[in-house]
Amino acid sequence: xxxxxxxxxxxxxxxxxxxxxxxxxxxxxxxxxxxxxxxxxxxxxxxxxxxxxxxxxxxxxxxxxxxxxxxxxxxxxxxxxxxxxxxxxxxxxxxxxxxxxxxxxxxxxxxxxxxxxxxxxxxxxxxxxxxxxxxxxxxxxxxxxxxxxxxxxxxxxxxxxxxxxxxxxxxxxxxxxxxxxxxxxxxxxxxxxxxxxxxxxxxxxxxxxxxxxxxxxxxxxxxxxxxxxxxxxxxxxxxxxxxx
Amino acid sequence: xxxxxxxxxxxxxxxxxxxxxxxxxxxxxxxxxxxxxxxxxxxxxxxxxxxxxxxxxxxxxxxxxxxxxxxxxxxxxxxxxxxxxxxxxxxxxxxxxxxxxxxxxxxxxxxxxxxxxxxxxxxxxxxxxxxxxxxxxxxxxxxxxxxxxxxxxxxxxxxxxxxxxxxxxxxxxxxxxxxxxxxxxxxxxxxxxxxxxxxxxxxxxxxxxxxxxxxxxxxxxxxxxxxxxxxxxxxxxxxxxxxxxxxxxxxxxxxxxxxxxxxxxxxxxxxxxxxxxxxxxxxxxxxxxxxxxxxxxxxxxxxxxxxxxxxxxxxxxxxxxxxxx
Numbered sequence: 316x317x318x319x320x321x322x323x324x325x326x327x328x329x330x331x332x333x334x335x336x337x338x339x340x341x342x343x344x345x346x347x348x349x350x351x352x353x354x355x356x357x358x359x360x361x362x363x364x365x366x367x368x369x370x371x372x373x374x375x376x377x378x379x380x381x382x383x384x385x386x387x388x389x390x391x392x393x394x395x396x397x398x399x400x401x402x403x404x405x406x407x408x409x410x411x412x413x414x415x416x417x418x419x420x421x422x423x424x425x426x427x428x429x430x431x432x433x434x435x436x437x438x439x440x441x442x443x444x445x446x447x448x449x450x451x452x453x454x455x456x457x458x459x460x461x462x463x464x465x466x467x468x469x470x471x472x473x474x475x476x477x478x479x480x481x482x483x484x485x486x487x488x489x490x491x492x493x494x495x496x497x498x499x500x501x502x503x504x505x506x507x508x509x510x511x512x513x514x515x516x517x518x519x520x521x522x523x524x525x526x527x528x529x530x531x532x533x534x535x536x537x538x539x540x541x542x543x544x545x546x547x548x549x550x551x552x553x554x555x556x557x558x559x
Numbered sequence: 560x561x562x563x564x565x566x567x568x569x570x571x572x573x574x575x576x577x578x579x580x581x582x583x584x585x586x587x588x589x590x591x592x593x594x595x596x597x598x599x600x601x602x603x604x605x606x607x608x609x610x611x612x613x614x615x616x617x618x619x620x621x622x623x624x625x626x627x628x629x630x631x632x633x634x635x636x637x638x639x640x641x642x643x644x645x646x647x648x649x650x651x652x653x654x655x656x657x658x659x660x661x662x663x664x665x666x667x668x669x670x671x672x673x674x675x676x677x678x679x680x681x682x683x684x685x686x687x688x689x690x691x692x693x694x695x696x697x698x699x700x701x702x703x704x705x706x707x708x709x710x711x712x713x714x715x716x717x718x719x720x721x722x723x724x725x726x727x728x729x730x731x732x733x734x735x736x737x738x739x740x741x742x743x744x745x746x747x748x749x750x751x752x753x754x755x756x757x758x759x760x761x762x763x764x765x766x767x768x769x770x771x772x773x774x775x776x777x778x779x780x781x782x783x784x785x786x787x788x789x790x791x792x793x794x795x796x797x798x799x800x801x802x803x804x805x806x807x808x809x810x811x812x813x814x815x816x817x818x819x820x821x822x823x824x825x826x827x828x829x830x831x832x833x834x835x836x837x838x839x840x841x842x843x844x845x846x847x848x849x850x851x852x853x854x855x856x857x858x859x860x861x862x863x864x865x866x867x868x869x870x871x872x873x874x875x876x877x878x879x880x881x882x883x884x
Binding site: 319323328 | 608645651661
């Protein structure tokens with residue numbers, strides 16, 4: 316009972332204090348919008364819009380979740396309000412899940428902003444929406460836990476942003492969204508398969524354009540494995556760094 | 560015999576080669592106000608952090624309500640309330656929302672937590688400020704709301720780290736009074752302070768902590784008696800009284816006492832042994848000297864602290880102010 320009430324109220328507080336604040340709502344909309352416009356303006360035909368859609372969706376989730384979580388957790392840590400959560404009887408695992416669920420939901424909503432925009436340009440037929448939803452959820456979870464890992468590794472908000480970019484930009488270029496992995500220099504290709512976004516993007520490619528090249532089960536398993544590892548490492552870091 | 564609600568055995572916290580808390584042993588009895596008095600860097604906050612779950616002990620054991628919680632203090636957090644030195648509520652939320660949120664962390668249901676939040680706001684004279692954002696509160700108001708948040712789940716034990724540091728005198732007085740009434744309703748209070756007067760006014764027992772070690776523990780009365788090397792009674796006489804009127808007889812009657820003229824008609828009698836007032840009153844009466852006032856002189860807690868720790872009060876104040884900057 317304690318856990319469920321505390322969990323729900325931490326999530327509710329984060330949604331009200333951070334995710335549903337006008338600047339963050341606009342960030343959540345403008346950011347995918349900007350990505351989408353960038354590619355649409357460059358595209359010449361409707362086929363191109365469809366081709367870039369998985370990439371823009373994956374990037375929206377990645378940037379939305381990592382940015383928000385890295386900032387909110389680092390901010391609460393700086394203002395010491397995170398200590399209040401650590402002093403309450405909710406277990407660290409549930410506390411971390413409550414803190415991350417808001418970002419996961421934010422990421423999922425972010426992912427569908429490009430889809431709504433794409434509807435103005437093309438007809439979204441022959442899409443496996445079940446896999447799209449599943450992919451978005453898995454990308455959002457993995458990206459959020461990456462954001463958590465970053466937030467727990469730094470102590471200042473600006474460090475969180477810098478450290479986030481250290482992961483995000485290489486991931487965007489290595490995951491095969493815009494440059495197919497087969498066209499990357501040979502020495503970079505193994506790195507592509509280390510990046511979790513590769514598997515998320517491939518799932519979306521399979522669902523939207525039927526041109527993914529990794530088996531669905533493998534992609535989902537890898538993303539799940541990344542989520543578990545990032546979560547456990549973050550938990551360990553909190554236990555060692557914040558409960559000193 | 561009173562029950563120990565907190566018992567600490569050989570509690571230590573080491574950072575590298577440095578012991579911030581150096582093998583502490585103490586216990587806090589149920590329903591008492593126990594104070595940790597010491598300068599900056601003495602290990603007060605680190606001790607509180609270990610007792611509440613924000614720091615892991617390097618060694619030692621922590622018992623709360625008779626149970627060993629050293630390995631998993633989380634299980635004891637339901638009955639613990641913590642008020643940190645720096646207020647840590649949410650700027651974005653108002654006072655009422657902050658209290659309701661803190662109550663929810665302890666599994667209190669919506670209706671009950673709203674009822675409690677309203678009561679606490681009233682108790683701490685914050686009803687009018689209840690719907691204002693926390694960031695607009697004054698330092699004293701923030702402190703009061705942080706204490707209200709610390710007790711919203713009605714904990715058996717309340718930990719307070721420097722409860723009145725940096726706030727105005729009126730708010731500090733109100734907070735002390737609230738803590739006293741809280742203690743009277745059954746809450747055990749463990750507090751740290753560098754204000755000697757605060758410890759003297761509030762605490763039933765005090766531990767002096769310096770460089771991670773407890774130098775002395777006891778009741779204020781006990782600490783004063785232990786420190787006092789000689790007993791002193793001060794007499795104020797009616798009219799002008801000269802020492803030569805009774806000095807010779809005094810030395811004969813009270814051979815183990817020393818008489819000191821303080822000023823005008825004020826004299827002090829000192830002795831290494833315990834002093835009984837009645838023989839002196841009879842003596843002065845027999846010499847036709849009217850005693851207007853007789854009082855036993857005791858050292859202040861400040862003198863006791865300086866005697867025991869060798870640290871001047873001003874040094875503690877300056878350290879604290881320096882630390883704040």
